[in-house]
Amino acid sequence: MPDRIIDKGQLALELPSTLPAIAIEPEWKGQPRLWGHSLHPMCSYLASFPAALAHAFIARYSRPGDVVLDPFAGRGTAPLQALAEGRIGVGNDLNPLAQVLTAAKVEPGLPAETRTRLAALRLAWNADAVAWLALGERVVAHPDGPGVGVPAPGSGRGPDAADEAVPIEVALAFHPRTLGQLLFLRSRLDLEDRVDRFLAGALAGILHGKTPSYLSTIMPNTFSMAPRYVRDFVALHGYEPPDRDAFDALSAKLDRLYRQPLPSSTGIALAGDARTAGRRARAALRSRGLPDRARLVLTSPPYLRVLKYGYYNWLRTWLLGFDARAIDAALDDAHHREPWMAFMREVLADLRPALTDDGIAVLVIGDVEMDRGKPSTSGHLLAERVWEEAAFPAGYRLAGLVRDEVAANRKMTRLWGDEAGKATKTDRILVLGATDAGRRRALAGADLPLDWTWPPTRLRPL
Numbered sequence: 001m002p003d004r005i006i007d008k009g010q011l012a013l014e015l016p017s018t019l020p021a022i023a024i025e026p027e028w029k030g031q032p033r034l035w036g037h038s039l040h041p042m043c044s045y046l047a048s049f050p051a052a053l054a055h056a057f058i059a060r061y062s063r064p065g066d067v068v069l070d071p072f073a074g075r076g077t078a079p080l081q082a083l084a085e086g087r088i089g090v091g092n093d094l095n096p097l098a099q100v101l102t103a104a105k106v107e108p109g110l111p112a113e114t115r116t117r118l119a120a121l122r123l124a125w126n127a128d129a130v131a132w133l134a135l136g137e138r139v140v141a142h143p144d145g146p147g148v149g150v151p152a153p154g155s156g157r158g159p160d161a162a163d164e165a166v167p168i169e170v171a172l173a174f175h176p177r178t179l180g181q182l183l184f185l186r187s188r189l190d191l192e193d194r195v196d197r198f199l200a201g202a203l204a205g206i207l208h209g210k211t212p213s214y215l216s217t218i219m220p221n222t223f224s225m226a227p228r229y230v231r232d233f234v235a236l237h238g239y240e241p242p243d244r245d246a247f248d249a250l251s252a253k254l255d256r257l258y259r260q261p262l263p264s265s266t267g268i269a270l271a272g273d274a275r276t277a278g279r280r281a282r283a284a285l286r287s288r289g290l291p292d293r294a295r296l297v298l299t300s301p302p303y304l305r306v307l308k309y310g311y312y313n314w315l316r317t318w319l320l321g322f323d324a325r326a327i328d329a330a331l332d333d334a335h336h337r338e339p340w341m342a343f344m345r346e347v348l349a350d351l352r353p354a355l356t357d358d359g360i361a362v363l364v365i366g367d368v369e370m371d372r373g374k375p376s377t378s379g380h381l382l383a384e385r386v387w388e389e390a391a392f393p394a395g396y397r398l399a400g401l402v403r404d405e406v407a408a409n410r411k412m413t414r415l416w417g418d419e420a421g422k423a424t425k426t427d428r429i430l431v432l433g434a435t436d437a438g439r440r441r442a443l444a445g446a447d448l449p450l451d452w453t454w455p456p457t458r459l460r461p462l
């Protein structure tokens with residue numbers, strides 16, 4: 001027997017206490033970690049979903065030429081995979097780091113363009129290397145001194161410009177030569193320029209990590225360790241940063257990114273709040289003469305109070321000239337359940353008119369079981385609540401729920417020691433129709449067999 005009645009104006013709908021399952025096998029879990037286009041791993045990003053998961057829904061629920069929209073695009077997995085499969089990929093995010101990464105992937109620099117630009121940058125560096133090296137040496141020699149000024153990101157200014165001081169932890173993380181090169185590149189790369197943005201995204205991706213491909217080995221690649229950890233680590237272990245050449249490392253990174261041909265068309269990367277992503281996506285599509293409604297919305301909303309996208313990326317945000325604190329203040333992942341649900345209601349209401357009449361929305365939702373190391377009850381059965389309190393009131397039709405158990409120790413949220421992986425233990429995937437036609441299409445496509453060959457031979461359902 002249903003145990004709940006929800007009133008919606010005149011309509012009373014009985015909801016079962018557990019949502020119906022949809023017959024989608026989580027085949028993406030059986031795919032190699034790097035399944036999908038070679039641009040996907042440009043830069044690590046917390047809580048990104050695998051490209052194989054994106055494929056499972058893009059191939060099933062859209063056709064070539066359709067618009068696929070992700071209002072919380074993160075590092076751009078869904079829009080890039082959509083483009084790689086011949087769809088029109090549109091991403092949106094409020095985090096400027098996410099927007100840069102998404103834009104770098106959906107409007108990439110062509111291999112010849114980025115290599116030419118990198119060669120020009122290397123020549124310009126060579127011409128002025130002595131002064132930039134001296135700047136790197138000065139910053140590293142006085143990490144906590146009165147503050148050695150360096151040029152602002154994207155300013156194009158030379159090594160004598162003293163626009164801003166360098167955080168101590170940045171000075172501790174890099175060898176003086178690497179830092180001099182980074183300060184040079186940071187001053188030269190213009191994030192408004194498509195080719196420079198691609199290089200900046202690639203550079204952010206190799207900033208820190210534990211193998212020789214990275215410019216600092218002080219922290220893992222997945223996220224930035226806390227600034228205090230960096231200071232303590234250096235004090236305790238006398239960390240000596242390796243002497244890595246940023247130009248060589250960037251060139252090797254480009255080789256990896258361009259292993260596969262770029263998608264044959266470009267997409268759209270929007271910057272802004274997901275609450276208005278639907279209407280802004282439509283306007284952007286219309287202005288390019290493209291169909292302005294999405295056949296598929298595929299997205300993973302920010303999890304309840306789990307991640308601070310600014311703080312856990314502070315070294316990358318420094319490189320790109322973004323304020324980590326401002327990012328965390330702006331994003332909607334620090335809410336408790338009630339305001340979060342109201343937020344999701346607004347997001348879904350704005351998205352619905354941006355879906356075609358038979359459009360489908362797929363929401364990958366983390367069931368938060370631990371909250372900053374403490375058990376969380378508010379995240380329990382989050383997907384069910386999203387349906388009842390956000391999607392249903394916005395007029396969606398429920399096709400069903402896919403359970404995607406995430407191996408606890410495999411998930412990236414290793415932020416709380418023993419609680420590793422428990423913050424987002426279970427992903428639940430809510431499949432919705434924009435209308436009843438969308439719901440029926442979602443159900444009809446659920447068990448279509450997919451081709452998992454990559455690079456693709458045929459990407460449509462078999």
Ligand SMILES: C[S@@+](CC[C@H](N)C(=O)[O-])C[C@H]1O[C@@H](n2cnc3c(N)ncnc32)[C@H](O)[C@@H]1O
Nearest residue numbers: 048049072073074075077094095273274302332
């Ligand atoms: C779980 S992540 C999405 C990851 C993405 N699926 C990927 O593969 O990279 C959630 C995203 O929501 C973004 N976000 C948080 N609040 C937002 C808001 N109000 N509007 C738009 N994006 C927001 C965060 O910056 C983050 O990138």
